[in-house]
Amino acid sequence: MINLENVTKSFTHNGQDQVVLQDINFNVDKGEFLCIVGPSGCGKTTLLRMIAGLDFPTNGRIMEEETEISGPSIERGYVFQQYSLFPWLNVLENVTFGLELKGMEEEERVQKARSYLKMVGLSPVESSYPKELSGGMKQRVAIARSLVNDPHVLLMDEPFSALDVQTRHKLQEELVRIWKEEQKNSDICNP
Amino acid sequence: MRDMKMRKILISLTLPVSVVIIWAILTTFTGLIPSYFLPSPSEVLKSFGALLVNGQLIADTSLTLLRVVLGLLVSAVVGIPLGIIMGWSKKFNDLTSLTIGILRPIPPIAWIPFAILWFGVGLESAIFIIFVGSVFPILINTMDGVKRVDKVLLETAYTLGANQRQTLRKVVLPASLPSIVTGLKVGVGVGLMCTVAAEMIGSNNGLGYLIFTSTSMLDTGSAIVGMLTIGVIGLGADYLFKRVEKEVSW
Numbered sequence: 301m302i303n304l305e306n307v308t309k310s311f312t313h314n315g316q317d318q319v320v321l322q323d324i325n326f327n328v329d330k331g332e333f334l335c336i337v338g339p340s341g342c343g344k345t346t347l348l349r350m351i352a353g354l355d356f357p358t359n360g361r362i363m364e365e366e367t368e369i370s371g372p373s374i375e376r377g378y379v380f381q382q383y384s385l386f387p388w389l390n391v392l393e394n395v396t397f398g399l400e401l402k403g404m405e406e407e408e409r410v411q412k413a414r415s416y417l418k419m420v421g422l423s424p425v426e427s428s429y430p431k432e433l434s435g436g437m438k439q440r441v442a443i444a445r446s447l448v449n450d451p452h453v454l455l456m457d458e459p460f461s462a463l464d465v466q467t468r469h470k471l472q473e474e475l476v477r478i479w480k481e482e483q484k485n486s487d488i489c490n491p
Numbered sequence: 492m493r494d495m496k497m498r499k500i501l502i503s504l505t506l507p508v509s510v511v512i513i514w515a516i517l518t519t520f521t522g523l524i525p526s527y528f529l530p531s532p533s534e535v536l537k538s539f540g541a542l543l544v545n546g547q548l549i550a551d552t553s554l555t556l557l558r559v560v561l562g563l564l565v566s567a568v569v570g571i572p573l574g575i576i577m578g579w580s581k582k583f584n585d586l587t588s589l590t591i592g593i594l595r596p597i598p599p600i601a602w603i604p605f606a607i608l609w610f611g612v613g614l615e616s617a618i619f620i621i622f623v624g625s626v627f628p629i630l631i632n633t634m635d636g637v638k639r640v641d642k643v644l645l646e647t648a649y650t651l652g653a654n655q656r657q658t659l660r661k662v663v664l665p666a667s668l669p670s671i672v673t674g675l676k677v678g679v680g681v682g683l684m685c686t687v688a689a690e691m692i693g694s695n696n697g698l699g700y701l702i703f704t705s706t707s708m709l710d711t712g713s714a715i716v717g718m719l720t721i722g723v724i725g726l727g728a729d730y731l732f733k734r735v736e737k738e739v740s741w
Contacts (some may be wrong), residue, residue: 378646380646386665388666388668397661401651401661446651
Protein backbone atom coordinates (compact mmCIF):
# COMPACT_ATOMS: atom_id res chain seq x y z
CA MET A 301 0.00 0.00 0.00
CA ILE A 302 2.68 2.47 1.07
CA ASN A 303 6.10 1.68 -0.35
CA LEU A 304 9.30 3.55 0.40
CA GLU A 305 12.07 3.02 -2.16
CA ASN A 306 15.57 4.18 -1.23
CA VAL A 307 14.25 7.29 0.46
CA THR A 308 16.97 9.76 1.33
CA LYS A 309 16.44 13.17 2.86
CA SER A 310 19.04 15.81 3.46
CA PHE A 311 18.71 19.36 4.67
CA THR A 312 21.04 22.21 3.90
CA HIS A 313 22.18 23.74 7.15
CA ASN A 314 24.64 26.67 7.13
CA GLY A 315 25.66 25.78 3.60
CA GLN A 316 26.35 22.15 4.56
CA ASP A 317 24.30 19.19 3.50
CA GLN A 318 23.09 17.14 6.40
CA VAL A 319 21.73 13.70 5.63
CA VAL A 320 18.88 12.93 7.97
CA LEU A 321 17.56 9.76 6.36
CA GLN A 322 19.44 7.47 4.02
CA ASP A 323 18.15 4.67 1.81
CA ILE A 324 15.04 3.88 3.77
CA ASN A 325 13.03 0.97 2.36
CA PHE A 326 9.86 -0.51 3.76
CA ASN A 327 6.32 -1.42 2.86
CA VAL A 328 3.16 -1.00 4.85
CA ASP A 329 0.23 -3.21 3.96
CA LYS A 330 -3.43 -2.79 4.56
CA GLY A 331 -4.37 -3.41 8.17
CA GLU A 332 -0.84 -3.15 9.44
CA PHE A 333 0.16 -1.14 12.49
CA LEU A 334 3.71 0.08 12.21
CA CYS A 335 5.66 1.98 14.81
CA ILE A 336 8.82 3.89 14.07
CA VAL A 337 11.07 4.32 17.08
CA GLY A 338 14.37 6.05 17.55
CA PRO A 339 16.10 8.79 19.52
CA SER A 340 14.86 12.32 19.11
CA GLY A 341 16.23 14.12 16.08
CA CYS A 342 16.71 10.89 14.08
CA GLY A 343 14.20 11.90 11.43
CA LYS A 344 10.99 10.14 12.49
CA THR A 345 8.88 13.23 11.98
CA THR A 346 10.57 13.97 8.63
CA LEU A 347 9.79 10.44 7.47
CA LEU A 348 6.12 10.74 8.45
CA ARG A 349 5.84 14.19 6.87
CA MET A 350 7.18 12.80 3.60
CA ILE A 351 4.63 9.99 3.61
CA ALA A 352 1.95 12.60 4.29
CA GLY A 353 3.19 14.66 1.35
CA LEU A 354 4.06 17.66 3.51
CA ASP A 355 7.75 17.22 2.68
CA PHE A 356 9.60 15.54 -0.18
CA PRO A 357 12.53 13.11 -0.32
CA THR A 358 15.81 14.37 -1.74
CA ASN A 359 16.28 11.00 -3.41
CA GLY A 360 14.19 7.88 -3.84
CA ARG A 361 10.43 7.81 -3.89
CA ILE A 362 7.38 7.07 -1.82
CA MET A 363 4.49 5.27 -3.51
CA GLU A 364 0.90 4.87 -2.49
CA GLU A 365 -0.89 2.19 -4.53
CA GLU A 366 1.55 2.45 -7.44
CA THR A 367 1.47 6.26 -7.64
CA GLU A 368 4.14 8.53 -6.32
CA ILE A 369 3.05 10.82 -3.50
CA SER A 370 3.10 14.40 -4.74
CA GLY A 371 1.39 16.27 -1.93
CA PRO A 372 -0.99 15.97 1.02
CA SER A 373 -4.17 14.00 0.52
CA ILE A 374 -7.24 13.20 2.53
CA GLU A 375 -6.38 9.53 1.95
CA ARG A 376 -3.40 9.92 4.28
CA GLY A 377 -4.65 11.18 7.61
CA TYR A 378 -2.16 12.95 9.83
CA VAL A 379 -2.22 13.59 13.54
CA PHE A 380 0.29 16.24 14.53
CA GLN A 381 2.40 16.23 17.65
CA GLN A 382 1.22 19.78 18.35
CA TYR A 383 -2.40 20.59 19.07
CA SER A 384 -3.97 21.23 15.71
CA LEU A 385 -7.70 21.75 16.24
CA PHE A 386 -9.20 24.81 14.60
CA PRO A 387 -9.90 27.01 17.64
CA TRP A 388 -12.86 28.82 16.03
CA LEU A 389 -14.73 25.58 15.38
CA ASN A 390 -16.31 23.40 18.04
CA VAL A 391 -15.46 19.70 18.39
CA LEU A 392 -18.15 18.51 15.99
CA GLU A 393 -17.28 21.16 13.38
CA ASN A 394 -13.62 20.21 13.64
CA VAL A 395 -14.45 16.59 12.92
CA THR A 396 -16.72 17.43 9.97
CA PHE A 397 -14.12 19.78 8.41
CA GLY A 398 -12.80 17.28 5.86
CA LEU A 399 -16.24 15.87 5.05
CA GLU A 400 -17.57 19.36 4.37
CA LEU A 401 -14.70 20.02 1.96
CA LYS A 402 -15.62 16.81 0.17
CA GLY A 403 -19.13 18.24 -0.24
CA MET A 404 -20.97 15.72 1.94
CA GLU A 405 -24.49 16.69 2.99
CA GLU A 406 -24.74 18.22 6.44
CA GLU A 407 -26.98 15.55 7.93
CA GLU A 408 -24.73 12.75 6.70
CA ARG A 409 -21.49 14.34 7.85
CA VAL A 410 -22.84 15.18 11.31
CA GLN A 411 -24.08 11.62 11.72
CA LYS A 412 -20.71 10.24 10.66
CA ALA A 413 -18.75 12.63 12.86
CA ARG A 414 -20.91 11.70 15.85
CA SER A 415 -20.17 8.01 15.41
CA TYR A 416 -16.43 8.73 15.42
CA LEU A 417 -16.71 11.04 18.42
CA LYS A 418 -18.49 8.21 20.20
CA MET A 419 -15.62 5.88 19.31
CA VAL A 420 -13.06 8.20 20.93
CA GLY A 421 -15.41 8.73 23.89
CA LEU A 422 -16.07 12.42 23.32
CA SER A 423 -19.78 12.53 22.48
CA PRO A 424 -20.60 14.66 25.54
CA VAL A 425 -18.29 17.49 24.46
CA GLU A 426 -19.27 17.75 20.79
CA SER A 427 -20.27 21.41 21.12
CA SER A 428 -17.28 22.45 23.25
CA TYR A 429 -14.50 24.56 21.82
CA PRO A 430 -10.86 23.37 21.76
CA LYS A 431 -9.77 25.76 24.51
CA GLU A 432 -12.23 24.05 26.86
CA LEU A 433 -10.65 20.62 26.31
CA SER A 434 -7.71 18.92 28.00
CA GLY A 435 -4.64 18.01 25.95
CA GLY A 436 -5.65 14.35 25.72
CA MET A 437 -9.16 15.25 24.57
CA LYS A 438 -7.76 17.54 21.86
CA GLN A 439 -5.62 14.76 20.45
CA ARG A 440 -8.57 12.33 20.53
CA VAL A 441 -10.61 14.84 18.54
CA ALA A 442 -7.71 15.14 16.08
CA ILE A 443 -7.68 11.36 15.66
CA ALA A 444 -11.45 11.30 15.09
CA ARG A 445 -11.09 14.18 12.62
CA SER A 446 -8.65 12.11 10.55
CA LEU A 447 -10.44 8.75 10.83
CA VAL A 448 -13.83 10.16 9.84
CA ASN A 449 -12.53 10.66 6.28
CA ASP A 450 -11.83 6.91 5.90
CA PRO A 451 -8.16 7.44 5.03
CA HIS A 452 -6.10 4.56 3.60
CA VAL A 453 -3.53 5.21 6.25
CA LEU A 454 -3.37 7.16 9.49
CA LEU A 455 -0.04 8.80 10.24
CA MET A 456 0.55 9.81 13.83
CA ASP A 457 3.53 11.82 14.94
CA GLU A 458 3.98 11.34 18.68
CA PRO A 459 0.37 12.34 19.21
CA PHE A 460 0.48 11.81 22.96
CA SER A 461 3.95 13.13 23.74
CA ALA A 462 2.67 16.31 25.37
CA LEU A 463 0.52 14.33 27.82
CA ASP A 464 1.30 12.95 31.25
CA VAL A 465 2.42 9.31 31.46
CA GLN A 466 -0.86 7.97 32.79
CA THR A 467 -3.01 9.62 30.15
CA ARG A 468 -0.56 8.62 27.46
CA HIS A 469 -0.75 4.93 28.42
CA LYS A 470 -4.51 5.06 28.51
CA LEU A 471 -4.72 6.69 25.09
CA GLN A 472 -2.18 4.30 23.57
CA GLU A 473 -4.33 1.37 24.69
CA GLU A 474 -7.39 3.11 23.37
CA LEU A 475 -5.64 3.67 20.05
CA VAL A 476 -5.03 -0.07 19.69
CA ARG A 477 -8.71 -0.69 20.43
CA ILE A 478 -9.77 1.85 17.80
CA TRP A 479 -7.38 0.30 15.29
CA LYS A 480 -8.95 -3.11 15.92
CA GLU A 481 -12.41 -1.64 15.38
CA GLU A 482 -11.26 0.09 12.20
CA GLN A 483 -9.40 -2.80 10.61
CA LYS A 484 -9.71 -1.32 7.13
CA ASN A 485 -6.78 1.07 7.36
CA SER A 486 -3.17 0.88 8.30
CA ASP A 487 -1.51 3.08 10.83
CA ILE A 488 2.00 4.36 10.99
CA CYS A 489 2.77 5.69 14.37
CA ASN A 490 5.65 7.32 16.04
CA PRO A 491 4.76 6.65 19.66
CA MET B 492 -19.66 41.41 41.65
CA ARG B 493 -22.02 44.38 41.22
CA ASP B 494 -20.15 46.28 43.90
CA MET B 495 -16.92 45.76 41.98
CA LYS B 496 -18.52 47.13 38.84
CA MET B 497 -19.90 50.17 40.66
CA ARG B 498 -16.47 50.78 42.18
CA LYS B 499 -14.84 50.64 38.77
CA ILE B 500 -17.32 53.13 37.33
CA LEU B 501 -16.84 55.46 40.31
CA ILE B 502 -13.05 55.32 40.00
CA SER B 503 -13.12 56.05 36.27
CA LEU B 504 -15.47 59.00 36.85
CA THR B 505 -13.23 60.61 39.49
CA LEU B 506 -10.84 62.25 37.08
CA PRO B 507 -13.31 63.76 34.57
CA VAL B 508 -15.51 65.07 37.39
CA SER B 509 -12.50 66.70 39.12
CA VAL B 510 -11.45 68.28 35.83
CA VAL B 511 -14.92 69.79 35.38
CA ILE B 512 -14.92 71.07 38.97
CA ILE B 513 -11.48 72.71 38.57
CA TRP B 514 -12.58 74.07 35.20
CA ALA B 515 -15.69 75.60 36.80
CA ILE B 516 -13.65 77.10 39.63
CA LEU B 517 -11.20 78.69 37.20
CA THR B 518 -13.92 80.15 34.98
CA THR B 519 -17.32 80.72 36.61
CA PHE B 520 -16.41 81.03 40.28
CA THR B 521 -13.14 82.95 40.28
CA GLY B 522 -12.98 84.35 36.77
CA LEU B 523 -9.24 83.58 36.61
CA ILE B 524 -9.66 82.58 32.98
CA PRO B 525 -11.79 84.96 30.90
CA SER B 526 -14.65 83.36 28.99
CA TYR B 527 -13.34 84.34 25.53
CA PHE B 528 -10.23 82.29 26.38
CA LEU B 529 -12.02 79.24 27.72
CA PRO B 530 -15.81 79.04 28.07
CA SER B 531 -17.13 77.85 31.42
CA PRO B 532 -18.83 74.45 31.77
CA SER B 533 -22.22 76.15 32.01
CA GLU B 534 -21.61 78.03 28.76
CA VAL B 535 -20.67 74.76 27.07
CA LEU B 536 -23.85 73.21 28.45
CA LYS B 537 -25.85 76.15 27.11
CA SER B 538 -24.27 75.77 23.66
CA PHE B 539 -25.00 72.04 23.84
CA GLY B 540 -28.66 72.78 24.55
CA ALA B 541 -28.89 75.28 21.73
CA LEU B 542 -27.21 72.95 19.20
CA LEU B 543 -29.46 70.12 20.30
CA VAL B 544 -32.63 72.21 19.95
CA ASN B 545 -31.82 73.63 16.53
CA GLY B 546 -30.84 70.15 15.33
CA GLN B 547 -27.37 71.10 14.16
CA LEU B 548 -25.54 68.77 16.53
CA ILE B 549 -27.49 65.71 15.44
CA ALA B 550 -27.17 66.65 11.77
CA ASP B 551 -23.41 67.25 11.99
CA THR B 552 -22.81 64.16 14.09
CA SER B 553 -24.72 61.90 11.72
CA LEU B 554 -22.90 63.38 8.71
CA THR B 555 -19.51 62.80 10.32
CA LEU B 556 -20.53 59.27 11.32
CA LEU B 557 -21.77 58.54 7.80
CA ARG B 558 -18.45 59.66 6.34
CA VAL B 559 -16.44 57.58 8.80
CA VAL B 560 -18.55 54.47 8.20
CA LEU B 561 -18.46 54.80 4.40
CA GLY B 562 -14.74 55.57 4.36
CA LEU B 563 -14.03 52.63 6.64
CA LEU B 564 -16.15 50.37 4.47
CA VAL B 565 -14.12 51.27 1.40
CA SER B 566 -10.90 50.73 3.38
CA ALA B 567 -12.08 47.34 4.58
CA VAL B 568 -13.14 46.23 1.10
CA VAL B 569 -9.73 47.22 -0.31
CA GLY B 570 -7.48 46.61 2.71
CA ILE B 571 -8.63 43.18 3.93
CA PRO B 572 -8.31 41.25 0.62
CA LEU B 573 -5.09 43.07 -0.25
CA GLY B 574 -3.68 42.34 3.21
CA ILE B 575 -4.60 38.66 2.89
CA ILE B 576 -2.88 38.36 -0.50
CA MET B 577 0.18 40.25 0.75
CA GLY B 578 0.45 38.04 3.81
CA TRP B 579 -0.10 34.86 1.79
CA SER B 580 2.06 35.42 -1.28
CA LYS B 581 5.66 36.44 -0.81
CA LYS B 582 5.87 37.41 -4.47
CA PHE B 583 2.95 39.81 -4.19
CA ASN B 584 4.40 41.18 -0.98
CA ASP B 585 7.73 41.84 -2.71
CA LEU B 586 5.88 43.53 -5.56
CA THR B 587 3.88 45.90 -3.37
CA SER B 588 5.84 46.50 -0.16
CA LEU B 589 8.01 49.37 -1.46
CA THR B 590 5.04 51.29 -2.88
CA ILE B 591 3.06 50.84 0.32
CA GLY B 592 6.10 51.78 2.38
CA ILE B 593 6.28 55.12 0.56
CA LEU B 594 2.54 55.86 0.53
CA ARG B 595 1.88 54.91 4.14
CA PRO B 596 3.80 57.70 5.95
CA ILE B 597 2.13 60.47 3.90
CA PRO B 598 -0.32 62.19 6.30
CA PRO B 599 -3.90 61.82 5.02
CA ILE B 600 -4.34 65.57 5.48
CA ALA B 601 -1.69 66.17 2.82
CA TRP B 602 -4.09 64.56 0.35
CA ILE B 603 -6.85 67.10 1.04
CA PRO B 604 -5.91 69.53 -1.79
CA PHE B 605 -5.89 66.67 -4.28
CA ALA B 606 -9.09 65.20 -2.87
CA ILE B 607 -10.83 68.53 -3.45
CA LEU B 608 -9.28 68.81 -6.89
CA TRP B 609 -10.38 65.33 -7.91
CA PHE B 610 -13.68 64.91 -6.10
CA GLY B 611 -14.72 68.46 -5.25
CA VAL B 612 -16.07 69.56 -1.89
CA GLY B 613 -18.39 66.87 -0.57
CA LEU B 614 -18.89 63.29 0.49
CA GLU B 615 -16.55 61.64 -2.03
CA SER B 616 -13.70 63.87 -1.01
CA ALA B 617 -14.15 63.06 2.67
CA ILE B 618 -14.42 59.33 1.95
CA PHE B 619 -11.20 59.49 -0.01
CA ILE B 620 -9.34 61.16 2.88
CA ILE B 621 -10.69 58.64 5.40
CA PHE B 622 -9.76 55.83 3.04
CA VAL B 623 -6.17 57.10 2.74
CA GLY B 624 -5.92 57.29 6.52
CA SER B 625 -7.58 54.05 7.55
CA VAL B 626 -6.63 51.63 4.77
CA PHE B 627 -3.03 51.18 5.95
CA PRO B 628 -3.71 50.09 9.54
CA ILE B 629 -6.30 47.64 8.21
CA LEU B 630 -3.99 46.36 5.49
CA ILE B 631 -0.92 45.99 7.72
CA ASN B 632 -2.80 44.30 10.55
CA THR B 633 -4.48 41.87 8.17
CA MET B 634 -1.16 41.04 6.54
CA ASP B 635 0.49 40.45 9.91
CA GLY B 636 -2.39 38.24 11.00
CA VAL B 637 -2.11 36.12 7.86
CA LYS B 638 1.66 35.77 8.25
CA ARG B 639 1.28 34.64 11.83
CA VAL B 640 -1.25 31.88 11.13
CA ASP B 641 0.00 28.69 12.79
CA LYS B 642 1.69 26.51 10.15
CA VAL B 643 0.26 23.40 11.80
CA LEU B 644 -3.27 24.62 11.09
CA LEU B 645 -2.43 25.14 7.42
CA GLU B 646 -0.88 21.69 7.10
CA THR B 647 -3.83 20.21 8.94
CA ALA B 648 -6.15 21.75 6.36
CA TYR B 649 -4.05 20.29 3.52
CA THR B 650 -4.05 16.81 5.02
CA LEU B 651 -7.84 17.08 5.36
CA GLY B 652 -8.08 17.63 1.63
CA ALA B 653 -8.29 21.42 1.41
CA ASN B 654 -6.95 23.15 -1.69
CA GLN B 655 -5.33 26.57 -1.51
CA ARG B 656 -8.58 28.51 -1.96
CA GLN B 657 -10.41 26.48 0.66
CA THR B 658 -7.48 26.91 3.04
CA LEU B 659 -7.55 30.68 2.58
CA ARG B 660 -11.29 30.88 3.17
CA LYS B 661 -11.70 28.31 5.92
CA VAL B 662 -8.43 28.61 7.83
CA VAL B 663 -6.44 31.74 7.00
CA LEU B 664 -9.40 34.12 7.15
CA PRO B 665 -10.82 32.96 10.51
CA ALA B 666 -7.34 32.56 11.99
CA SER B 667 -6.43 36.15 11.14
CA LEU B 668 -9.80 37.61 12.14
CA PRO B 669 -8.52 38.91 15.50
CA SER B 670 -5.82 40.95 13.70
CA ILE B 671 -8.34 42.19 11.14
CA VAL B 672 -10.61 43.46 13.92
CA THR B 673 -7.65 45.20 15.57
CA GLY B 674 -6.87 46.83 12.22
CA LEU B 675 -10.48 48.05 11.95
CA LYS B 676 -10.34 49.42 15.48
CA VAL B 677 -7.21 51.43 14.72
CA GLY B 678 -8.72 52.42 11.36
CA VAL B 679 -11.84 53.90 12.99
CA GLY B 680 -9.70 56.13 15.19
CA VAL B 681 -7.59 57.34 12.30
CA GLY B 682 -10.72 57.71 10.15
CA LEU B 683 -12.41 59.90 12.72
CA MET B 684 -9.37 62.20 12.89
CA CYS B 685 -9.22 62.38 9.10
CA THR B 686 -12.92 63.20 8.76
CA VAL B 687 -12.74 66.09 11.16
CA ALA B 688 -9.61 67.45 9.49
CA ALA B 689 -11.22 67.09 6.07
CA GLU B 690 -14.40 68.79 7.25
CA MET B 691 -12.43 71.75 8.55
CA ILE B 692 -11.01 72.44 5.13
CA GLY B 693 -13.14 70.91 2.42
CA SER B 694 -16.69 70.78 3.70
CA ASN B 695 -19.64 72.85 4.81
CA ASN B 696 -21.05 70.53 7.44
CA GLY B 697 -20.03 67.86 9.94
CA LEU B 698 -18.44 68.10 13.37
CA GLY B 699 -15.12 69.39 11.98
CA TYR B 700 -16.98 72.19 10.23
CA LEU B 701 -18.91 72.92 13.43
CA ILE B 702 -15.70 73.25 15.45
CA PHE B 703 -13.96 75.33 12.81
CA THR B 704 -16.78 77.81 12.16
CA SER B 705 -17.69 78.17 15.85
CA THR B 706 -14.15 79.13 16.83
CA SER B 707 -13.86 81.60 14.00
CA MET B 708 -17.06 83.24 15.25
CA LEU B 709 -15.72 83.16 18.84
CA ASP B 710 -18.48 80.70 19.80
CA THR B 711 -16.00 78.61 21.78
CA GLY B 712 -18.77 76.82 23.68
CA SER B 713 -20.05 75.18 20.50
CA ALA B 714 -16.51 74.26 19.52
CA ILE B 715 -16.04 72.36 22.78
CA VAL B 716 -19.39 70.62 22.27
CA GLY B 717 -18.12 69.45 18.87
CA MET B 718 -14.81 68.28 20.33
CA LEU B 719 -16.44 66.33 23.15
CA THR B 720 -18.89 64.74 20.72
CA ILE B 721 -15.96 63.40 18.70
CA GLY B 722 -14.44 62.08 21.91
CA VAL B 723 -17.64 60.25 22.80
CA ILE B 724 -17.94 58.77 19.29
CA GLY B 725 -14.36 57.52 19.52
CA LEU B 726 -15.01 56.03 22.93
CA GLY B 727 -18.13 54.26 21.66
CA ALA B 728 -16.34 52.87 18.61
CA ASP B 729 -13.47 51.63 20.75
CA TYR B 730 -15.86 49.92 23.14
CA LEU B 731 -17.68 48.27 20.26
CA PHE B 732 -14.52 46.93 18.64
CA LYS B 733 -13.13 45.73 21.96
CA ARG B 734 -16.29 43.67 22.37
CA VAL B 735 -15.82 42.20 18.90
CA GLU B 736 -12.13 41.56 19.62
CA LYS B 737 -13.06 39.56 22.69
CA GLU B 738 -15.57 37.61 20.63
CA VAL B 739 -12.93 36.54 18.10
CA SER B 740 -9.95 35.93 20.38
CA TRP B 741 -9.59 32.20 19.76
